[in-house]
Amino acid sequence: MELNNKTILTGVKPTGTLHFGNYAGALKPAVELGHQVNREGGRHIMFVADYHAINAIKDAPLLKQLTREIACAYLACGLDPKTSYFYKQSDVPELFELTTILMAYTPKGFMNKAHAYKAAVDKNVAKGEPNDAGINMGLYTYPVLMAADILAYDTDLVPVGKDQIQHVEIAADIAGSINAHYGRQVFKLPRYFTTEATETVPGTDGRKMSKSYNNVIPLFADDATLKKAVMGIKTDCQDINAPKNPDEILLYQILRGIAPTALVAEVRAGLEKGGMGYGTIKKMLLQALIDEVGEKREKYMYYLTHFDEVEDMLHDGAIRARTLVQPVLERAKDAIFNRK
Numbered sequence: 001m002e003l004n005n006k007t008i009l010t011g012v013k014p015t016g017t018l019h020f021g022n023y024a025g026a027l028k029p030a031v032e033l034g035h036q037v038n039r040e041g042g043r044h045i046m047f048v049a050d051y052h053a054i055n056a057i058k059d060a061p062l063l064k065q066l067t068r069e070i071a072c073a074y075l076a077c078g079l080d081p082k083t084s085y086f087y088k089q090s091d092v093p094e095l096f097e098l099t100t101i102l103m104a105y106t107p108k109g110f111m112n113k114a115h116a117y118k119a120a121v122d123k124n125v126a127k128g129e130p131n132d133a134g135i136n137m138g139l140y141t142y143p144v145l146m147a148a149d150i151l152a153y154d155t156d157l158v159p160v161g162k163d164q165i166q167h168v169e170i171a172a173d174i175a176g177s178i179n180a181h182y183g184r185q186v187f188k189l190p191r192y193f194t195t196e197a198t199e200t201v202p203g204t205d206g207r208k209m210s211k212s213y214n215n216v217i218p219l220f221a222d223d224a225t226l227k228k229a230v231m232g233i234k235t236d237c238q239d240i241n242a243p244k245n246p247d248e249i250l251l252y253q254i255l256r257g258i259a260p261t262a263l264v265a266e267v268r269a270g271l272e273k274g275g276m277g278y279g280t281i282k283k284m285l286l287q288a289l290i291d292e293v294g295e296k297r298e299k300y301m302y303y304l305t306h307f308d309e310v311e312d313m314l315h316d317g318a319i320r321a322r323t324l325v326q327p328v329l330e331r332a333k334d335a336i337f338n339r340k
């Protein structure tokens, strides 16, 4: 993909402590992409979507902690706050002004169809509760704030997991209808893209690794906790010497999502041939996890315990980000208030 002159933007919602699924599917590819974009002369924007999180998290100390963890995780994984734009959404007030503008051009029907809202309604229906029980307007209008996040920077590309595609499409639709209405390009139309890396890593019980299922291998835990999680991965009781189909074995599927290709190939061959026991593979997986995050874990702990340094980076990032947003907001106001 040609990234020269392109603006690539990703937001991360601080709603849970990170696990290896998040790492393989989101964190690692985002940081790598950031390096690539910056190298190739594009612009990379990476922010913590803390205002999106308040729809779900009302416990203030918890929100603070999760926000810090996400910021420190990105830095620990190598995000460069000097070359990328790295900030908290709540530090860029122009986004909320833009949200109000976009609201006026967002058909209510779009929000009825947005799947975060639909999923919440489905849950209520399943429990026999009124459709909108416990659903706040922040959740309902979630895609509009997300559209502001994206349109504010004339974003070209938004790397996302499959669940977020619809939101990027809504942002493009809103932008398109505003441009059509005023007969000029007020906003750039963003596009989403998904990568193979966002393939789902299973958790220790075989379902998608997710904080909601209590089946995670936590990302920055100590060795003993990692070991406990790895040893807890469900295995079957096939004979150790029997040749096996690796694609049917959970332990292999987890390894494939996380470990280096050479190790994945070695384990694949071992399973196909027979004779490689699950205990041995678990040890290999554990070592691979420690090798992958050992150094990052130290950096992560450093940043968490020196958060004032991170605070400065986020603060500088927000100042830089605001210089990008302000002209876009002015462009929108010129059109809607007929100023220019």
Ligand code: ADP
Pocket (backbone or CB within 6 Å): 015, 016, 021, 022, 023, 024, 025, 026, 160, 161, 162, 197, 198, 199, 200, 201, 202, 203, 208, 209, 210, 211, 212
């Ligand atoms: P969770 O399922 O733990 O609640 P989120 O939905 O908050 O995780 O996901 C945050 C990011 O991490 C998303 O970009 C998502 O695509 C990625 N992600 C989450 N779980 C996995 C997984 N098991 N495999 C790959 N990527 C994942």
Ligand code: TRP
Pocket (backbone or CB within 6 Å): 009, 010, 011, 012, 013, 049, 052, 145, 146, 149, 150, 158, 160, 164, 167
């Ligand atoms: N909705 C995204 C998520 O739940 C987070 C997010 C907020 C985002 N604003 C964004 C992602 C803008 C990409 C672009 O993961």
